[in-house]
Structure formats: structure tokens, C-alpha cells
Amino acid sequence: MRKSQxxxxxxxxxxxxxxxxxRFFWFSILFLIIVVGICxxxxxxxxxxxxxxLISGNQTIAxxxxxxxxxxxxxxxxxxxxxxxxxxxxMTILLTHPEIGIVNVKMRLPDRIIVEIKERQAVGVWCxxxxxxxxxxxxxxxxxxxxxxxQGSLIVKDFVFQGEAQLGEKVIEKDDLASIFKINxxxxxxxxxxxxxxxxxxxxxxxxxxxxxxxxxxDVKKDVEWQLTKLKTLLSGMISxxxxxxxxxxxxxxxxxxxxxxxxxxxx
Numbered sequence: 001m002r003k004s005q006x007x008x009x010x011x012x013x014x015x016x017x018x019x020x021x022x023r024f025f026w027f028s029i030l031f032l033i034i035v036v037g038i039c040x041x042x043x044x045x046x047x048x049x050x051x052x053x054l055i056s057g058n059q060t061i062a063x064x065x066x067x068x069x070x071x072x073x074x075x076x077x078x079x080x081x082x083x084x085x086x087x088x089x090x091m092t093i094l095l096t097h098p099e100i101g102i103v104n105v106k107m108r109l110p111d112r113i114i115v116e117i118k119e120r121q122a123v124g125v126w127c128x129x130x131x132x133x134x135x136x137x138x139x140x141x142x143x144x145x146x147x148x149x150x151q152g153s154l155i156v157k158d159f160v161f162q163g164e165a166q167l168g169e170k171v172i173e174k175d176d177l178a179s180i181f182k183i184n185x186x187x188x189x190x191x192x193x194x195x196x197x198x199x200x201x202x203x204x205x206x207x208x209x210x211x212x213x214x215x216x217x218x219d220v221k222k223d224v225e226w227q228l229t230k231l232k233t234l235l236s237g238m239i240s241x242x243x244x245x246x247x248x249x250x251x252x253x254x255x256x257x258x259x260x261x262x263x264x265x266x267x268x
Contacts, residue, residue: 048081048110050074057117061097066115069093081110089115098143098168123181124154126172128165140172154184155197172200179220183208186228187216191235193244204253214247227252234258 055066069092077085086105093103093115102118120143122135133149134142136156142165149155158171165171180198187193187208199207208216218227230252239247239260251259 050079050081050084050113051111052113054112054114055117056115057119058100059119061099061117061119065097066093066117069096070113070115081107084113086113089113093117094168098141101137101139101141101143123177124156125149126165127155127157128161128171134165134167136171136177138174138177140170140174140177142169142171143167154180154195156180156200157197158200160200160202176220179218179224180206182224183218183228191232192241210244212245212247214244215249217249217251217253219253222253230256230258234260 053067053070055063055070058066070089073085073089073092077083077088084107086107089105090103094100099120100117101120104116106114106116108114120135120137120139120141122144123138124136125133125146126136126142127133133146133155135144135146136142144167156172156177161171183206184195184198187195187210194211196209196211196213199209201207204219204221206218206220208218210216216231218224231250234250234257235244246262248261248263251261
């Protein structure tokens with residue numbers, strides 16, 4: 001045997017299998033068919049198109065108005081269950097109806113959208129001037145224009161707010177409004193002082209106008225409870241109920257005592 005034959009390598013050529021005989025190829029085809037079928041079923045059949053809109057919680061706003069907004073959003077954004085823009089539905093409702101405080105939008109398979117609404121509740125009237133007044137909720141948000149103020153309403157006139165207030169805008173801090181509620185309750189229930197209106201005179205001055213015309217000066221950024229305590233001490237120990245009609249104002253913002261000022265009585 002030749003020496004060259006001893007080192008000769010044998011080469012074998014393995015014939016490739018046709019692709020159609022590859023198991024992975026058929027699994028891929030099957031997977032693709034399934035995916036296409038699912039996509040067609042979801043996006044091109046009416047199964048998952050929104051057909052039912054359920055609205056609850058609205059009291060003064062017509063159900064038809066809310067349903068119309070939802071349908072408009074679905075028409076522009078898509079009405080399929082899996083692509084419904086619930087945030088767009090929520091924001092559109094809130095922008096269209098400032099009198100709505102909370103909107104929850106839920107989806108229920110296969111074709112239902114649920115809209116839960118909580119309307120704002122008026123706790124008083126906020127006025128930027130004598131002619132423009134709106135209802136205000138406990139969060140300090142104005143939400144509805146009013147032409148005539150009903151008797152007994154809690155009225156807050158704001159001479160500090162700058163610019164033109166828009167419905168749905170917060171015009172007073174919630175804590176400040178809560179202090180006004182507290183003052184109003186204490187004056188009415190504990191001191192028998194009916195209030196005509198509250199006036200935000202400056203950043204540190206809340207003027208409370210009594211029905212008799214005299215005034216109280218509070219600072220809602222400070223301890224309101226302490227200011228009320230000073231007032232109770234003054235009225236119970238120094239100023240009788242009959243003398244209140246002669247008051248011009250009582251200063252409660254400074255020091256440890258309430259400081260009254262009486263009207264100047266001219267003598268002939």
C-alpha cells in the first residue's frame with residue numbers, strides 16, 4: 001500500500017433533507033396559522049367590538065350625554081375591546097363636564113365598557129366678583145356657574161385670585177376651605193353669630209362679615225382653633241350680645257387676645 005494512501009482522508013457528503021421534511025418547519029407554519037387566525041378573530045370579527053356601554057352614578061347629567069361622549073371616543077380611537085383607550089374616555093368626560101369629580105372606566109369581556117361617575121357636590125358659592133359666581137366643592141374646585149345665590153349658602157368672595165377662573169379649576173386650597181367650614185360652624189352653633197359672607201381680603205386675611213355688618217379677621221394659615229378660642233373668651237367675658245351691634249371689627253390674627261374695635265359714635 002502506498003504511503004500516500006495511509007493518510008488519505010475519506011470525505012462523506014451528507015445529503016440535506018428537503019425543508020418540507022423538517023419538523024420545525026411544519027411547527028412554524030402551524031404556529032403562524034394559529035396566530036393569523038387569532039388576529040383575524042380578534043380584529044376582523046364583531047366578537048370583540050364594543051356593543052354595550054353601561055353608565056352609573058350620574059344624578060344631574062343625562063346618561064345619553066355621557067354615552068355620546070364614549071361613542072365619539074370609540075369612533076375616533078377604535079371600538080375594539082383590546083384597543084379601547086379608557087384614559088381618553090375618562091379625560092374627555094372630565095373635560096366636557098366639570099361638574100363630574102371622579103370617573104372610573106372599566107372593561108368587561110367580550111364587548112362591554114362600564115363608566116362609573118361621581119358628581120361634585122356643592123358645599124358653597126365662590127365669587128371672583130359681584131357678578132360672577134360658581135358652585136364650589138369640598139376640594140376647592142368650581143364646577144357650575146350660578147345666576148342667583150340661594151339664601152343660606154356659604155359665600156366666599158375672593159379678591160386675591162388672579163386671572164379668569166375656569167370651570168373645573170381649583171381656586172382655593174382644600175385645607176383653607178376646611179378652615180372656613182370650621183369657622184362658619186363654630187360661629188353659628190357655639191356663638192350664635194350668623195355669617196353673611198367670607199371675604200378673602202389678602203394672603204393672610206380672611207374677613208368674616210356677620211349678618212349685623214361687623215367683621216372678624218382670621219388668618220387660615222395659622223391656628224384657627226386658637227383664634228376661635230380667643231373670640232369665645234372675648235364674647236363671653238367682655239362683650240355682651242347687645243353690644244355686638246356696636247362692633248366694627250374684631251382682630252383675631254395677632255397676639256394672645258382678641259382685639260375689638262367699636263364704631264365711633266358721633267355726639268352732637
